[in-house]
Amino acid sequence: MASRPRTLYEKIWDAHVVETRDDGTALIYIDRHLVHEVTSPQAFEALKVAGRPVRRPELTLAVPDHNLPTTARQDANGRPMPIDDPESAAQLAALEVNAPAFGIRYIPATAKEQGIVHVVGPEQGFSLPGTTIVCGDSHTACHGGLGALAFGIGTSEVEHVLATQTLLLQQSKPMEVRVEGDLGPGISAKDLILHIIGRIGAAGGSGYVIEYRGAVFERMTVEERLTVCNMSIEAGARAGLIAPDDTTFAYLKGRPMAPQGAEWDAAVAYWRTLHSDDGAAFAKSVTINAADVEPSVTWGTSPEDVVAIGGRVPSPEDFADESKRVAAQKSLDYMGLVPGTPMTEVPIENVFIGSCTNSRIEDLRAAAAILKGRHKADNVRWAIVVPGSGLVKAQAEDEGLDKVFIDAGFEWREPGCSACLGMNPDKVPPGERCASTSNRNFVGRQGPGARTHLVSPAMAAAAAVTGRLTDVRELV
Amino acid sequence: MQPLTRVEGRAIPLGLKNVDTDIIIPAKWLKTISREGLGAGAFESLRAEPGNVFDDPAYKGAPILIAGDNYGCGSSREHAAWAMLDLGIRVVIAPSFSDIHSGNAVKNGILPVVLPQDAVDRLLEVAREGLEIAVDLEAQTVTTPYQDRFTFQIDPFRRDCLLGGLDEVGLTMARGEAIGGFEAARTAAQPWLMRGTAA
Numbered sequence: 223m224a225s226r227p228r229t230l231y232e233k234i235w236d237a238h239v240v241e242t243r244d245d246g247t248a249l250i251y252i253d254r255h256l257v258h259e260v261t262s263p264q265a266f267e268a269l270k271v272a273g274r275p276v277r278r279p280e281l282t283l284a285v286p287d288h289n290l291p292t293t294a295r296q297d298a299n300g301r302p303m304p305i306d307d308p309e310s311a312a313q314l315a316a317l318e319v320n321a322p323a324f325g326i327r328y329i330p331a332t333a334k335e336q337g338i339v340h341v342v343g344p345e346q347g348f349s350l351p352g353t354t355i356v357c358g359d360s361h362t363a364c365h366g367g368l369g370a371l372a373f374g375i376g377t378s379e380v381e382h383v384l385a386t387q388t389l390l391l392q393q394s395k396p397m398e399v400r401v402e403g404d405l406g407p408g409i410s411a412k413d414l415i416l417h418i419i420g421r422i423g424a425a426g427g428s429g430y431v432i433e434y435r436g437a438v439f440e441r442m443t444v445e446e447r448l449t450v451c452n453m454s455i456e457a458g459a460r461a462g463l464i465a466p467d468d469t470t471f472a473y474l475k476g477r478p479m480a481p482q483g484a485e486w487d488a489a490v491a492y493w494r495t496l497h498s499d500d501g502a503a504f505a506k507s508v509t510i511n512a513a514d515v516e517p518s519v520t521w522g523t524s525p526e527d528v529v530a531i532g533g534r535v536p537s538p539e540d541f542a543d544e545s546k547r548v549a550a551q552k553s554l555d556y557m558g559l560v561p562g563t564p565m566t567e568v569p570i571e572n573v574f575i576g577s578c579t580n581s582r583i584e585d586l587r588a589a590a591a592i593l594k595g596r597h598k599a600d601n602v603r604w605a606i607v608v609p610g611s612g613l614v615k616a617q618a619e620d621e622g623l624d625k626v627f628i629d630a631g632f633e634w635r636e637p638g639c640s641a642c643l644g645m646n647p648d649k650v651p652p653g654e655r656c657a658s659t660s661n662r663n664f665v666g667r668q669g670p671g672a673r674t675h676l677v678s679p680a681m682a683a684a685a686a687v688t689g690r691l692t693d694v695r696e697l698v
Numbered sequence: 699m700q701p702l703t704r705v706e707g708r709a710i711p712l713g714l715k716n717v718d719t720d721i722i723i724p725a726k727w728l729k730t731i732s733r734e735g736l737g738a739g740a741f742e743s744l745r746a747e748p749g750n751v752f753d754d755p756a757y758k759g760a761p762i763l764i765a766g767d768n769y770g771c772g773s774s775r776e777h778a779a780w781a782m783l784d785l786g787i788r789v790v791i792a793p794s795f796s797d798i799h800s801g802n803a804v805k806n807g808i809l810p811v812v813l814p815q816d817a818v819d820r821l822l823e824v825a826r827e828g829l830e831i832a833v834d835l836e837a838q839t840v841t842t843p844y845q846d847r848f849t850f851q852i853d854p855f856r857r858d859c860l861l862g863g864l865d866e867v868g869l870t871m872a873r874g875e876a877i878g879g880f881e882a883a884r885t886a887a888q889p890w891l892m893r894g895t896a897a
């Protein structure tokens with residue numbers, strides 16, 4: 223008897239159901255758990271108070287990233303530099319103590335493998351296709367680029383996973399975002415995902431897990447797929463997925479925590495079954511024409527506030543629904559923008575290249591290609607590059623990219639989350655603008671009063687050169 | 699977690715859509731290793747605006763918050779739920795919620811009530827008059843002094859957890875045998891899945 227055609231999401235879900243309760247809630251097994259310093263201390267504390275151990279410590283990996291300053295980590299004698307902010311220092315120290323106390327592998331701030339959890343997981347081969355991956359961080363959706371069901375959780379759920387290696391979940395609905403045709407020259411994965419979020423809205427994926435389908439995604443590198451899936455949460459989706467294929471397997475082969483030998487072959491054979499079957503039903507389907515995608519930029523304070531770089535700042539009257547008109551007016555006030563202004567006339571004082579969305583080696587190469595032989599404009603006060611991990615940083619230095627950035631007037635920093643959310647000292651000053659390769663343009667996200675314009679790495683580099691938002695295609 | 703059955707009181711008429719968790723509690727407040735005291739930073743950027751609803755004496759101590767679409771979007775920070783709880787908020791009414799935040803809310807004894815936009819608009823009007831609203835989880839209703847009566851749906855497991863103030867971790871740990879069986883089958887069929895950092 224032929225079984226019902228299933229989506230990729232349903233296949234991964236079904237493979238992880240430990241049991242289903244009478245009320246429909248399922249107990250789902252979690253294969254991989256990433257832990258960082260911000261959302262874990264209260265979970266470890268609760269385990270300690272209740273005297274509960276971590277059920278499967280080898281399935282959790284702990285890495286500090288959010289609070290770490292991105293200035294030098296060691297002094298001339300190789301001793302760790304102290305962290306000035308006492309609260310950050312206490313939070314980082316808590317992870318450093320908690321991880322080994324519970325038997326969890328910990329990558330210290332001074333290790334070359336340290337980085338943003340969502341860069342480290344794929345890089346180490348800890349994140350694998352077909353696995354369930356969670357982390358107390360909404361951008362866990364990132365790992366969907368490898369074909370993993372990956373999603374962010376709260377601290378109570380971090381505690382639940384540590385104690386039981388499971389979560390109690392209601393199944394989401396499968397949603398398809400199909401992209402037809404080819405992206406134009408100079409259009410990046412970031413431009414595409416911003417365009418998609420602009421189309422479906424910040425709540426367009428609520429209650430769904432999105433699978434990105436179409437030849438565009440099949441041709442993408444793994445790093446590009448990670449960028450796309452990373453921002454699924456900005457469309458409200460629980461997770462994003464791209465089916466694993468030979469590109470995925472070639473990326474993972476030989477990574478330190480990936481299976482090896484006969485186990486590798488068995489894993490690949492299993493991973494090849496992980497795709498949506500012909501005729502599988504999606505609860506919602508959206509089709510995007512790739513030819514419509516231009517270099518994208520945000521104008522407001524929600525990631526759905528996207529326009530093409532050739533476009534203009536919209537007016538609240540452009541929106542049909544009343545609550546969006548109110549929100550748009552608030553956004554324009556906060557952003558200090560006048561409706562009708564061409565986006566390319568918006569000046570930029572800060573440039574941030576980094577974050578779990580865009581801090582991998584290909585991102586740095588794309589930005590450096592624009593900056594080579596050029597310098598940031600005089601009105602760009604602060605420009606920094608924060609590589610996603612120590613390994614990305616070392617690779618970039620091998621390729622001489624650090625020199626390109628430094629010669630262009632950028633600061634070359636140590637890895638971490640940095641100015642994406644400004645928990646560490648890297649912040650955008652009040653009232654100033656930042657062309658940022660991060661994922662959120664929320665009010666106060668990059669610092670109180672900071673004004674964020676989300677762009678791709680190449681677009682951030684172009685803005686640095688001209689001192690205003692710029693169509694990068696004019697510089698290639 | 700404190701059980702929740704019925705909440706009656708004034709409601710803060712926020713009404714905004716896409717209220718993200720950075721708005722509910724900005725990142726600088728996340729450097730704590732405790733769950734306590736986050737109310738001081740709750741809705742900080744909104745409270746910096748003159749005449750904001752949070753500092754309006756008419757809504758002081760109100761246990762209900764009414765918001766627009768996509769409440770709690772963005773970051774997974776549970777600090778947002780802790781901050782709301784610290785302000786005394788036990789119910790949020792909105793046309794939709796982010797998946798992660800609504801889960802975090804329930805785990806801290808806060809009830810997310812999903813109602814259609816027109817019902818939310820009506821409740822905003824009533825709240826702005828300073829009148830009390832009653833939310834009954836057992837009956838799954840929201841009622842006003844004007845005899846408005848709206849019913850809402852909620853996942854039965856979440857409802858049970860809220861009504862009973864249940865410890866989910868304890869509930870699942872009691873299923874240890876089923877989890878162990880799943881792990882044993884996995885270790886036999888796909889041992890590489892169980893290696894993780896020990897690979």
